[in-house]
Amino acid sequence: MHYFAGIDIGSTAIKIAIVDESKKLVGHKISASGSMFYKYAKQALKEMLNELDIDEDSLVYTVATGYGRKLFKEADENISEITANAMGALAAAEGKCDIRTIINIGGQDSKAISLDGEGNVVNFAMNDRCAAGTGKFLDVVAMNLEIEIDELGEYHFKSKGTPLAINSTCAVFAESEIIGLLGNNNSVEDIVAGVHYSIAKRIIKLVKRVGIKEGIYFDGGPALNSGLVSAIENELGKRIFIPEFPQITTSYGAAILAHESHGHESKA
Amino acid sequence: MTEHKIETPKERQNRHKAMEAAAVLEKIKHDFKEPPKAMDYFYDLHERVHCKHEALHSDKAKVGTMCIQVPSEIIYALDAVPLRLCNGFYADDEIGSDFLPSKSCPLVKATIGQFASNNFSDKPDIVISPTTCDQKAKSGAIIENMGFEVYDMEFPRTKESHESREYWRRSVRKFTKDLSENLNTKLSKKKLKDAIKKVGYAQHLYHKLNILRKDNNSPILGKDMFLVTNAFFFDKIDNWIEAVEALANECEQRVKDEISVASKRSPRIVYTGSPPIFPNLKIPLLIELSDAIIVADETCSSNRMFNDMVSVDEWFVNDMVDSIADRYLKGCTCPIFTKNEDRKRRILDLVRDYNADGVIYQAFAGCQVYEMEQRSVLEAMERAGVPILYLETDYSPSHLGQLTTRIEAFVESLKNRKRRQ
Numbered sequence: 001m002h003y004f005a006g007i008d009i010g011s012t013a014i015k016i017a018i019v020d021e022s023k024k025l026v027g028h029k030i031s032a033s034g035s036m037f038y039k040y041a042k043q044a045l046k047e048m049l050n051e052l053d054i055d056e057d058s059l060v061y062t063v064a065t066g067y068g069r070k071l072f073k074e075a076d077e078n079i080s081e082i083t084a085n086a087m088g089a090l091a092a093a094e095g096k097c098d099i100r101t102i103i104n105i106g107g108q109d110s111k112a113i114s115l116d117g118e119g120n121v122v123n124f125a126m127n128d129r130c131a132a133g134t135g136k137f138l139d140v141v142a143m144n145l146e147i148e149i150d151e152l153g154e155y156h157f158k159s160k161g162t163p164l165a166i167n168s169t170c171a172v173f174a175e176s177e178i179i180g181l182l183g184n185n186n187s188v189e190d191i192v193a194g195v196h197y198s199i200a201k202r203i204i205k206l207v208k209r210v211g212i213k214e215g216i217y218f219d220g221g222p223a224l225n226s227g228l229v230s231a232i233e234n235e236l237g238k239r240i241f242i243p244e245f246p247q248i249t250t251s252y253g254a255a256i257l258a259h260e261s262h263g264h265e266s267k268a
Numbered sequence: 269m270t271e272h273k274i275e276t277p278k279e280r281q282n283r284h285k286a287m288e289a290a291a292v293l294e295k296i297k298h299d300f301k302e303p304p305k306a307m308d309y310f311y312d313l314h315e316r317v318h319c320k321h322e323a324l325h326s327d328k329a330k331v332g333t334m335c336i337q338v339p340s341e342i343i344y345a346l347d348a349v350p351l352r353l354c355n356g357f358y359a360d361d362e363i364g365s366d367f368l369p370s371k372s373c374p375l376v377k378a379t380i381g382q383f384a385s386n387n388f389s390d391k392p393d394i395v396i397s398p399t400t401c402d403q404k405a406k407s408g409a410i411i412e413n414m415g416f417e418v419y420d421m422e423f424p425r426t427k428e429s430h431e432s433r434e435y436w437r438r439s440v441r442k443f444t445k446d447l448s449e450n451l452n453t454k455l456s457k458k459k460l461k462d463a464i465k466k467v468g469y470a471q472h473l474y475h476k477l478n479i480l481r482k483d484n485n486s487p488i489l490g491k492d493m494f495l496v497t498n499a500f501f502f503d504k505i506d507n508w509i510e511a512v513e514a515l516a517n518e519c520e521q522r523v524k525d526e527i528s529v530a531s532k533r534s535p536r537i538v539y540t541g542s543p544p545i546f547p548n549l550k551i552p553l554l555i556e557l558s559d560a561i562i563v564a565d566e567t568c569s570s571n572r573m574f575n576d577m578v579s580v581d582e583w584f585v586n587d588m589v590d591s592i593a594d595r596y597l598k599g600c601t602c603p604i605f606t607k608n609e610d611r612k613r614r615i616l617d618l619v620r621d622y623n624a625d626g627v628i629y630q631a632f633a634g635c636q637v638y639e640m641e642q643r644s645v646l647e648a649m650e651r652a653g654v655p656i657l658y659l660e661t662d663y664s665p666s667h668l669g670q671l672t673t674r675i676e677a678f679v680e681s682l683k684n685r686k687r688r689q
Contacts, residue, residue: 122681124674
């Protein structure tokens with residue numbers, strides 16, 4: 001049996017997905033990127049092969065993507081995370097939803113990708129250089145409010161009042177804004193809901209730049225946050241599709257590309 | 269304790285600029301397929317001027333220009349040399365930041381930065397500041413306050429009307445007279461005709477070289493073309509002509525020999541927007557390091573300098589001056605104009621003539637007119653079915669991650685599109 005790997009070396013996490021000859025996802029792994037992208041990525045891949053009991057020689061093709069993609073020299077190919085994200089989303093939603101728009105929120109940036117009917121990337125937009133409205137921003141908020149990142153969704157739905165307006169989505173300025181709101185005796189729940197709505201508004205501006213087309217897919221770590229998902233759906237007025245494993249869409253796309261590239265090479 | 273020598277500000281600035289320039293030249297020379305041999309002249313020239321700070325024009329009166337719109341034919345005819353001072357150094361951008369609002373254009377900041385430090389290997393005797401974009405127009409007064417002689421040259425903000433044409437012709441006539449007095453040199457019919465012929469020949473050579481880029485066997489990369497055109501800012505025109513002649517001949521041979529600097533699958537790009545000026549070639553380099561090739565450009569630091577030739581009916585001084593004025597107004601596609609259909613038309617012509625797969629539009633953050641014109645250019649390209657990527661950048665050498673991702677994703681989507689066709 002041959003296997004194919006996609007490695008997405010992002011700013012906060014390294015995501016690995018492995019598919020088999022029938023493009024079926026056989027395993028995935030998420031680990032922290034830390035300060036040594038290359039070393040940790042290599043380590044993670046090795047551990048994963050061990051866990052799945054896959055022999056190194058059976059891994060026949062690897063595609064790297066994400067910020068650290070160029071550092072991973074063992075990869076047979078590397079590709080931008082936008083193309084990989086699109087491929088992964090199409091595969092993850094196959095038979096469930098006809099995807100035309102992708103929203104991705106990562107550790108340090110957010111993207112909107114527009115696809116044509118055949119799944120090709122026709123347009124994309126990315127946030128400008130700051131952590132506004134990204135996963136990093138949610139980290140800062142959770143830390144300030146002394147709650148865990150995976151509790152944000154729960155707090156969101158407990159908000160009783162109107163979500164508070166957080167004007168600054170700059171991770172640094174928002175910190176002082178949140179402290180101000182706490183000082184005015186606002187509840188943590190209302191602040192959390194406010195944060196989610198401010199991110200939702202920002203991401204929708206990005207989506208508008210590429211055009212909102214139904215069949216909206218949302219991935220990246222923050223897609224696990226049900227409060228944020230609800231805020232985006234409310235702001236859009238549309239349902240969005242959340243895959244089973246939102247964090248690994250891009251690495252899954254890279255693994256599928258590895259499968260295709262290997263196929264082309266074998267034929268050639 | 270060892271004694272540390274403390275650098276003077278000038279030494280420090282020169283060291284920083286030399287480092288910036290050297291790093292970019294290294295990349296240009298070594299990170300790509302083998303360039304034409306004749307490029308060595310330009311690599312060497314940029315190194316002499318930007319790393320070693322050699323003066324090229326010690327024997328001549330030097331007329332600094334703040335923008336492409338100052339007619340170089342008139343300056344040459346008055347026995348002086350035009351030096352285009354539009355600046356691409358991050359080190360100078362940082363110095364200039366002290367004098368301008370934080371959201372200003374990096375090119376303007378860098379240009380002001382060089383004046384503020386009064387550090388020129390070829391120092392201009394007079395500076396001509398055309399009233400083109402707001403930031404350049406206002407810079408004239410700032411530079412004057414720093415003790416330089418500045419001449420404001422009035423430029424219209426529309427180009428279709430009879431009034432604007434007449435206004436600009438008057439402005440060029442006045443400039444000719446005033447500069448002649450300033451330099452204490454009389455303008456003669458012969459000298460002006462010679463200057464028109466010489467600049468015209470330089471333009472002709474550029475076109476001779478440029479049309480070779482239409483071929484599917486691309487003989488030269490865009491990053492090298494930008495070095496060639498950027499050299500026209502400051503080089504001795506006779507040397508430049510000789511070097512481009514050699515380069516064009518070599519590239520012609522390369523096309524015959526089917527030597528290509530790109531692969532068959534490399535998407536062909538038309539580059540437009542805020543001007544890449546050495547050493548700020550970061551976007552052209554990122555594009556061509558991502559396996560695409562720039563086959564043509566629509567920028568004022570390159571293609572636009574050479575576009576239209578002066579066309580003279582009668583070789584009398586007054587007619588020649590008016591014809592020069594017309595060339596600079598009619599051929600201009602700067603976004604400072606109220607409407608700019610010509611620019612969109614030119615980009616689309618380039619896409620068609622150079623068989624391009626897509627357009628990359630760079631705007632410097634703070635270059636308001638290019639930022640504003642983005643939307644209408646994007647819409648025009650969309651209507652024509654031409655893929656386009658818009659990028660906002662500045663001079664900072666860091667933060668290439670996001671730019672790389674965008675460019676690579678765009679290139680991948682163009683390759684994908686090409687495969688399907």
